[in-house]
Amino acid sequence: MKYKISVRRFRDGVQFVQTYIIEAPPTTTVLDALINIREDLDGTVAFRYACRMGVCGVCAVKVNGRPVLACTTKLGDLGSHEIYIEPIQDKNIIKDLVVDI
Amino acid sequence: MEFVQWHPTALIPSGILISEAARAEGAYLVNREGERFMKRYAPQQMELAPRDVVSRAIAMECKAGRGFMWKGKLCYVGLDIRHLDPSRVKERLPLLLETVKTYAGIDPFSELIPVAPAVHYFMGVIHTDLHGRVLDPYGNWIKGLWAAGEVAAVSVHGANRLGSNSLSECAVWGRIAGEAAAKYALENRSGAVEEYIRAIAEEEERRILYVLGRRETGGIPAAHVKSASQKVVTKGAGIFRNAESTAEAIAELVKLMNNFRNININDTSRIYNMELREVIELDGMLQAAYALLLGAYLRTESRGAHYRIDYPKRDDKHWLRHTIVYKYGDSFIAAYQPVKIEGWPPEMRQY
Ligand code: FES
Numbered sequence: 001m002k003y004k005i006s007v008r009r010f011r012d013g014v015q016f017v018q019t020y021i022i023e024a025p026p027t028t029t030v031l032d033a034l035i036n037i038r039e040d041l042d043g044t045v046a047f048r049y050a051c052r053m054g055v056c057g058v059c060a061v062k063v064n065g066r067p068v069l070a071c072t073t074k075l076g077d078l079g080s081h082e083i084y085i086e087p088i089q090d091k092n093i094i095k096d097l098v099v100d101i
Numbered sequence: 102m103e104f105v106q107w108h109p110t111a112l113i114p115s116g117i118l119i120s121e122a123a124r125a126e127g128a129y130l131v132n133r134e135g136e137r138f139m140k141r142y143a144p145q146q147m148e149l150a151p152r153d154v155v156s157r158a159i160a161m162e163c164k165a166g167r168g169f170m171w172k173g174k175l176c177y178v179g180l181d182i183r184h185l186d187p188s189r190v191k192e193r194l195p196l197l198l199e200t201v202k203t204y205a206g207i208d209p210f211s212e213l214i215p216v217a218p219a220v221h222y223f224m225g226v227i228h229t230d231l232h233g234r235v236l237d238p239y240g241n242w243i244k245g246l247w248a249a250g251e252v253a254a255v256s257v258h259g260a261n262r263l264g265s266n267s268l269s270e271c272a273v274w275g276r277i278a279g280e281a282a283a284k285y286a287l288e289n290r291s292g293a294v295e296e297y298i299r300a301i302a303e304e305e306e307r308r309i310l311y312v313l314g315r316r317e318t319g320g321i322p323a324a325h326v327k328s329a330s331q332k333v334v335t336k337g338a339g340i341f342r343n344a345e346s347t348a349e350a351i352a353e354l355v356k357l358m359n360n361f362r363n364i365n366i367n368d369t370s371r372i373y374n375m376e377l378r379e380v381i382e383l384d385g386m387l388q389a390a391y392a393l394l395l396g397a398y399l400r401t402e403s404r405g406a407h408y409r410i411d412y413p414k415r416d417d418k419h420w421l422r423h424t425i426v427y428k429y430g431d432s433f434i435a436a437y438q439p440v441k442i443e444g445w446p447p448e449m450r451q452y
Contacts, residue, residue: 095372
């Protein structure tokens with residue numbers, strides 16, 4: 001399945017949106033999609049994760065406007081092939097999706 | 102380092118652990134023929150045999166072609182909870198139900214849960230004494246350095262950690278090492294760290310910031326070297342090992358270590374640089390992998406999680422010893438230290 005993933009990025013005081021097109025099965029989690037982007041397309045995107053199984057909470061981001069855990073949210077459950085990912089809060093953004101929590 | 106624990110039941114394909122509690126509640130492990138295969142490997146303990154025994158049993162079933170295949174490339178077996186009382190499962194194993202539903206999309210009350218062994222825990226790693234102090238190869242404390250947790254080899258686990266025993270590492274040794282380190286820092290306010298250690302730290306910082314952080318475009322992505330090294334170590338020193346497989350893996354790993362020099366970092370910023378962190382981790386990973394493979398190659402016996410097909414028996418006469426791998430310049434050297442047996446001498450393992 002083709003997904004258009006837009007990530008709201010922030011670095012060195014500049015904010016912008018970057019879009020990536022990925023091929024992934026609908027069972028892929030948002031976190032795995034981000035990891036794929038890092039590994040194959042753009043190693044500079046920054047985000048947090050640890051347990052990868054919905055326990056620790058550090059992968060929280062906003063997906064299509066809703067706060068979710070990236071590691072428990074599957075692309076296929078979002079009801080759209082266009083996915084917009086932004087930091088969980090607008091304040092204290094350290095870099096890209098990483099916020100000071 | 103050669104003692105690596107495989108957890109027998111990680112969910113396919115995500116690798117998330119399905120707790121032992123499932124088998125403790127009475128879940129079965131079955132192969133493609135619907136047979137409870139543990140009867141062949143541990144007729145008395147069955148599914149409750151230790152992790153290394155169950156992991157090997159699953160690998161054997163896969164070798165014999167009695168496993169299921171995931172996308173034609175990953176062999177797994179079924180964890181069966183269908184005969185258990187659903188209300189009890191809901192009460193006792195809520196995390197299992199949620200995980201299986203989210204990550205495998207399966208209803209475990211009507212389908213088998215797909216599971217396979219996955220690397221879980223390192224029994225060895227940093228050489229410490231009982232107080233969590235890090236030791237050099239000669240057994241002297243490296244002043245100012247402690248290690249606690251999975252990273253430390255205090256030797257509570259021997260060659261095979263039992264479930265939940267890692268808690269003692271954080272609860273007991275975390276406290277011992279933490280308190281000792283705090284006390285030491287208070288008592289040695291200035292010069293707490295020896296000069297040569299400070300020099301090593303500074304050298305390391307320079308290496309990271311200027312050598313790793315200043316690559317131009319081109320080169321190989323770190324993720325490729327990482328996944329290649331995972332494959333090499335799993336193939337060479339996974340659940341089963343032998344002289345040939347470990348020797349081949351060492352040769353492959355050396356190639357990857359050379360590739361490491363050509364890894365490219367795109368992100369050159371100094372703030373939350375995930376790429377840089379991953380490359381530093383990979384550097385450590387490759388070296389740890391080398392120590393692991395070397396230990397596995399040299400240990401010509403089978404003990405706990407270390408299983409050599411060419412030496413399937415435990416050999417207490419020669420191998421009641423710790424392997425200590427250290428670096429001298431760019432070379433890795435393996436040294437040995439006898440295991441001190443205080444209370445219980447090792448016995449035959451029978452299940
Ligand atoms: S990574 Fe821990 S909750 Fe998502």
